[in-house]
Amino acid sequence: MSTSEAILVAARDSMQANGFGGLNFRDLAADVGIKAASIYHHFPSKADLAAAVARRYWEDAVARLDDVLTTASDPAEALHRYPGVFRQSLERQNRLCLGSFMSAEYDGLPAAVINEVHTFAEVNMAWLAKRLVDAGIVGSAESEDRARAIFAAVSGAQLMARSRSDIALFDTLIASYREAGLLPG
Amino acid sequence: MSTSEAILVAARDSMQANGFGGLNFRDLAADVGIKAASIYHHFPSKADLAAAVARRYWEDAVARLDDVLTTASDPAEALHRYPGVFRQSLERQNRLCLGSFMSAEYDGLPAAVINEVHTFAEVNMAWLAKRLVDAGIVGSAESEDRARAIFAAVSGAQLMARSRSDIALFDTLIASYREAGLLPG
DNA sequence: ACCTGAACACCGTTCAAGT
DNA sequence: ACCTGAACACCGTTCAAGT
Numbered sequence: 001m002s003t004s005e006a007i008l009v010a011a012r013d014s015m016q017a018n019g020f021g022g023l024n025f026r027d028l029a030a031d032v033g034i035k036a037a038s039i040y041h042h043f044p045s046k047a048d049l050a051a052a053v054a055r056r057y058w059e060d061a062v063a064r065l066d067d068v069l070t071t072a073s074d075p076a077e078a079l080h081r082y083p084g085v086f087r088q089s090l091e092r093q094n095r096l097c098l099g100s101f102m103s104a105e106y107d108g109l110p111a112a113v114i115n116e117v118h119t120f121a122e123v124n125m126a127w128l129a130k131r132l133v134d135a136g137i138v139g140s141a142e143s144e145d146r147a148r149a150i151f152a153a154v155s156g157a158q159l160m161a162r163s164r165s166d167i168a169l170f171d172t173l174i175a176s177y178r179e180a181g182l183l184p185g
Numbered sequence: 186m187s188t189s190e191a192i193l194v195a196a197r198d199s200m201q202a203n204g205f206g207g208l209n210f211r212d213l214a215a216d217v218g219i220k221a222a223s224i225y226h227h228f229p230s231k232a233d234l235a236a237a238v239a240r241r242y243w244e245d246a247v248a249r250l251d252d253v254l255t256t257a258s259d260p261a262e263a264l265h266r267y268p269g270v271f272r273q274s275l276e277r278q279n280r281l282c283l284g285s286f287m288s289a290e291y292d293g294l295p296a297a298v299i300n301e302v303h304t305f306a307e308v309n310m311a312w313l314a315k316r317l318v319d320a321g322i323v324g325s326a327e328s329e330d331r332a333r334a335i336f337a338a339v340s341g342a343q344l345m346a347r348s349r350s351d352i353a354l355f356d357t358l359i360a361s362y363r364e365a366g367l368l369p370g
Numbered sequence: 371a372c373c374t375g376a377a378c379a380c381c382g383t384t385c386a387a388g389t
Numbered sequence: 390a391c392c393t394g395a396a397c398a399c400c401g402t403t404c405a406a407g408t
Contacts (some may be wrong), residue, residue, distance in 0.1 A: 019204070021203075022292075026381075026382095035392070037384080037385090039391060041391055045382085046382065060293065094292075103344050103347060103348035105289075105346065117348060121345070145361045145364075148362060152345045153338040153367070155341040156339070157338075159288050159337070162288060163288035173337050177367065179213075179330075180334060180365070180367040209401095221374090221401080221402090222403080288408095373406105374406080375405100376403100382397100382400090383390070383399105386395095386396105387393080388393070
């Protein structure tokens with residue numbers, strides 16, 4: 001793995017735990033095995049690094065959601081597995097979705113970073129909307145609204161589970177969403 | 186207003202916009218009209234100040250929810266007005282719920298602060314559970330699960346609306362929760 | 371009791387200097 | 390091309406000194 005790749009991965013992990021503000025160049029450099037000043041040879045600023053991390057994050061999300069779709073037997077099963085993507089972040093040392101952390105940090109974020117965060121949300125909602133229609137859960141007229149609602153609610157469930165360091169709470173919340181009718185049974 | 190009070194208010198406003206990590210003692214002091222070192226006369230550390238802010242935050246939430254209950258004509262109307270409490274944060278310069286920001290910042294927060302954040306969540310969920318039972322939406326056996334789900338989902342809606350600086354999106358999300366059956370019509 | 375300037379070790383960032 | 394030490398202005402925090 002190249003040094004640039006190693007920086008991207010280590011920065012993503014740190015930002016899912018500590019946010020953009022909490023990302024520390026000296027610690028990040030130590031993780032990668034270089035000095036803080038050397039990071040600037042690969043990324044011109046913290047803002048550029050964060051934007052690159054956020055872009056890679058939604059690119060990976062696209063691949064991950066593609067994988068869920070192709071390995072599921074039908075759209076309903078793909079939908080059912082959607083919350084599992086958020087669960088996996090919690091499984092990795094209780095990390096938060098990068099999009100959620102950066103949404104919280106909205107005020108202090110460079111515009112380029114916010115753009116990538118928006119793309120991440122759009123990628124998720126477009127995938128959900130298609131699955132909702134294909135599975136016959138809602139008509140195409142309502143699919144966007146419902147997709148948005150599911151994305152926001154699952155993000156909220158992950159945030160709450162993180163605050164208690166309790167993956168079982170995440171599962172309980174998803175089950176409640178299903179019982180209440182927000183997610184298909 | 187005493188200097189301690191002014192510090193608490195200014196610190197809360199900053200933390201709802203920038204988080205615990207983003208709270209800056211020199212700027213905070215300037216807001217209040219003193220120097221950074223003087224803050225330590227009122228609060229022994231940043232952790233203590235944050236814990237005091239978080240405690241005050243849930244105490245205010247109790248008062249706010251009490252007010253919603255007593256001014257509502259019945260439990261169903263009180264429930265219907267619940268998302269409005271989160272909406273008001275967005276109305277104040279797109280600020281996030283302090284509990285949500287601190288949930289994101291979980292890894293870097295002092296334990297005393299996390300305790301107050303948990304109390305904030307419990308206060309909200311207990312209020313919701315009682316209103317859900319009183320309004321006859323769910324039985325007391327399911328009221329806790331549903332209250333948790335509503336709290337998490339409304340938090341997620343606020344987070345997403347903040348990331349777009351779009352209060353209308355918050356309203357759309359709440360409407361979708363109602364249509365889907367998570368929130369009573 | 372309340373406030374302050376100066377100092378500390380730490381941050382992101384720059385830059386001249388190295389290989 | 391890639392890395393580094395030293396420096397900069399900034400952070401939370403301390404403390405001796407002021408009123």
